[in-house]
Amino acid sequence: MGGQTNTARRRQQAQTAREKAAAARVAATRRARRRRIGLIAGVAVAVLAVVGVIIAVGASQSSKPADTSRPVASAAVMSAITGVPSATLDSIGAGTVSAGPKVVSDPPLTAGGKPSLLYIGAEFCPYCAAERWPLVQALSRFGTFSGLKTVHSSPTDVFANTSTFSFHGATYRSDVVSFTGRELETVSGAALEQPTAAENALWKKYTGRGSFPFLDIAGKYVITGPSYDPTVLKGLTADEIAQQLADPSSAVARAVDGEANVLTAAICTSTGNKPAAVCTARGVVTAATKLGG
Amino acid sequence: MTLPLAVAGLALSIYLTYVHYAEPRSLSCPDTGVINCTKVTTSPESVLFSFLPVALAGALYFLVMTVLVTPPAWRSRLPALTVARMVGGIGGVAMVCYLIYVEAVVVHALCLYCTVVHVIAFALFIAVLAAALLPEVDDQA
Numbered sequence: 001m002g003g004q005t006n007t008a009r010r011r012q013q014a015q016t017a018r019e020k021a022a023a024a025r026v027a028a029t030r031r032a033r034r035r036r037i038g039l040i041a042g043v044a045v046a047v048l049a050v051v052g053v054i055i056a057v058g059a060s061q062s063s064k065p066a067d068t069s070r071p072v073a074s075a076a077v078m079s080a081i082t083g084v085p086s087a088t089l090d091s092i093g094a095g096t097v098s099a100g101p102k103v104v105s106d107p108p109l110t111a112g113g114k115p116s117l118l119y120i121g122a123e124f125c126p127y128c129a130a131e132r133w134p135l136v137q138a139l140s141r142f143g144t145f146s147g148l149k150t151v152h153s154s155p156t157d158v159f160a161n162t163s164t165f166s167f168h169g170a171t172y173r174s175d176v177v178s179f180t181g182r183e184l185e186t187v188s189g190a191a192l193e194q195p196t197a198a199e200n201a202l203w204k205k206y207t208g209r210g211s212f213p214f215l216d217i218a219g220k221y222v223i224t225g226p227s228y229d230p231t232v233l234k235g236l237t238a239d240e241i242a243q244q245l246a247d248p249s250s251a252v253a254r255a256v257d258g259e260a261n262v263l264t265a266a267i268c269t270s271t272g273n274k275p276a277a278v279c280t281a282r283g284v285v286t287a288a289t290k291l292g293g
Numbered sequence: 294m295t296l297p298l299a300v301a302g303l304a305l306s307i308y309l310t311y312v313h314y315a316e317p318r319s320l321s322c323p324d325t326g327v328i329n330c331t332k333v334t335t336s337p338e339s340v341l342f343s344f345l346p347v348a349l350a351g352a353l354y355f356l357v358m359t360v361l362v363t364p365p366a367w368r369s370r371l372p373a374l375t376v377a378r379m380v381g382g383i384g385g386v387a388m389v390c391y392l393i394y395v396e397a398v399v400v401h402a403l404c405l406y407c408t409v410v411h412v413i414a415f416a417l418f419i420a421v422l423a424a425a426l427l428p429e430v431d432d433q434a
Contacts, residue, residue, distance in 0.1 A: 036426040044419050047386055051393055058397025194340055197314050 069187075070149035070166055073238070078148070080242035081133070082140040084257060086281060088248045093286035095258020096251070097228055100290030101221035101266050106202075108219045108270070111178035115218035115270035119167065120195055120203045120210075122185040124154035128213040129164035130230035131223070133241065134259035135215065136165055141264055141278045142271070143174020150238045151187055159230040163238040168192055176271045177218075184212075217263070218270035221291065227262070228255040261287035295362035295420045302413040303355035309334065309348035309406055333404035338395045347392065351410060354385060358417060367424075379425060382418035389414050 094100075109116045119135065121128035129152070136145060147170040153162040167181025182193050195203060203214050206222050215223040232251040233241055244252040265288035268279035278284065313334060333339065339347050360366065361378045389411045396403050 033427065040419065040423050040426060043422060044415075047390070047415060047418075050390055054390065054394045055397050058394075058401065193335070196335070 070151055070168070073148040073150045073165060077150070077238050077242040078145075080245055081137050084137065084245045084253075084260075086283075088246055088253065089257055089261060089283035090281060090286075091248045091283070092254055092257045092261065093283050094262055094290045095228075095254035095256075095287075096232075097255070097258045097262050097287075097290055099225065099227055100262055100292060101215075101217060101223050103292040104206075104216075104220065104222050106216075106219035109202075109216055110218070111180065114174070114176060114178045115267075116178040116180065117218065117267070118199055118202060118216040119179070119181045119213065120199065120215075121167075121181075121183060121213040122189075123151050123166050123168070123183050123187045123192065124157060124185060124189055125212040126153040126157050126159035126162050126230055127226040129153040129159070129162035130226060130228065130233060130255075131213045131215065131259075132165045132167070133233075133256045134227070134263055137245070137256065137260035138263035138267060139172060139174070139177070139179055141260075142177045142267060142275070143172055143179075145170055145172050147171055154187055154189075159234065162230055162233050163236060163241055164233075165238075176274050177267060217266045220269055221266045227259045232256075257283075258287065262290045266291055295367075295417060295424070296359070296364070298413050298417045298420060299355055299359040299362050302410055302417065303352060303359050305406060305410050305413070306348055306352035306355050309410070310346060310352050313339070313346045313348045327401075327403055328405060329402035330404040330406060332402040333396055333400055333407060338399055350388075354381070354388070354414075357381060358385070362417075362421070375425060378421045382421040385414040386418045 109118060117139070121131070136148065139145065149166045149169065151164060151166045153159060153164065155161050166183055168183040170181065172179040172181075180199070182195050182199065184191070184193055184195070186192050200210075202216055204210055206216075206224050207214055211224065213223065213225075217223075232255045236244075236252070241252055241256070244250040245257055247253050248257075261283045264278060264281075264284045268274075268284065268288075269291070271279070273279040334348070341347055341350055358378075358381050361374060361381060366374055366378075392407065393411060396407070
């Protein structure tokens, strides 16, 4: 009887020990699980902290003064380029434009359901500098630019320091036409923007290895070189160029306004001659004779 | 939970890749102020090593991760798969940090679509980490 009691006591003690060991294992497992959850949470917090620091750095940088190497085009310049009197434009026609856009037969270039223009150039490029003046003027007849900056072409290239615009960072809105402007390099030749694969294909198709400026007008016309002699802009500031656009006797107006009329005529062939007031203007109709030439 | 995340990341990345090649300016996203998808997706930094669009790299990444987090892959006890999932998760988060740096510090604009992809990559990493450290949480469940 006494032996049975001792055996039962020993069994009970062993059972208790097993239960304690199991409880200890469960507790250890819970502690390990808590540690791991803590580790996961710590990793998540660390990643979010890194992201927070990056965003804080970006926010502090963006609050610094804007890049002064590309001052915003003044209201006076924009007003002058968009406000050339109709009489001046009509009397100039194609002006002294030496080469009109070439006719091409690509699929229509469109964006957002509208005929589209693709410009590819570089801020250092002197011929781009010359072409931007009539391009901005022509497009301003169909819509509105915002955020246009002023730059000058390379100081070490031909037609050095030609005053002009940069399409980098600018936006263009129009009900009838879309515009994409790519400035691939800065004045100093540093990389600035990159064309998409489709844009690159079009550019290389007409310029071989890729030269500036390139302008594709809705898949109907392309411009791959200077349209007028940039000498007329030599030594002039952006304000001086802009002010001369209204004077039909100035060489600047005959070149820039003339090319703007030619570009307008080319764009009108894709917009169904809309707006009519723009597309049927005498200067534009006269300049249309340069298309394909 | 990891599979829906990976599939969602893959779908968004494929869309961004399509837009990159077809019409970079057609993203339906505000283009004013800090939020400017077009500015981000057409910046020079949107292409890695001058040939690989970031969107395409993202699509390839999520394609690999999708394969790694399918139920058969989770059921497999191959150590290589566990390591690959962890490396993928860490690599994804590291890339997200770099891309947020580019958006915030270089381009000074945020792309909403890209941000959603970043959140997905981060969540995917945390889910993979949780599955590795807490076996009872893994995707076999």
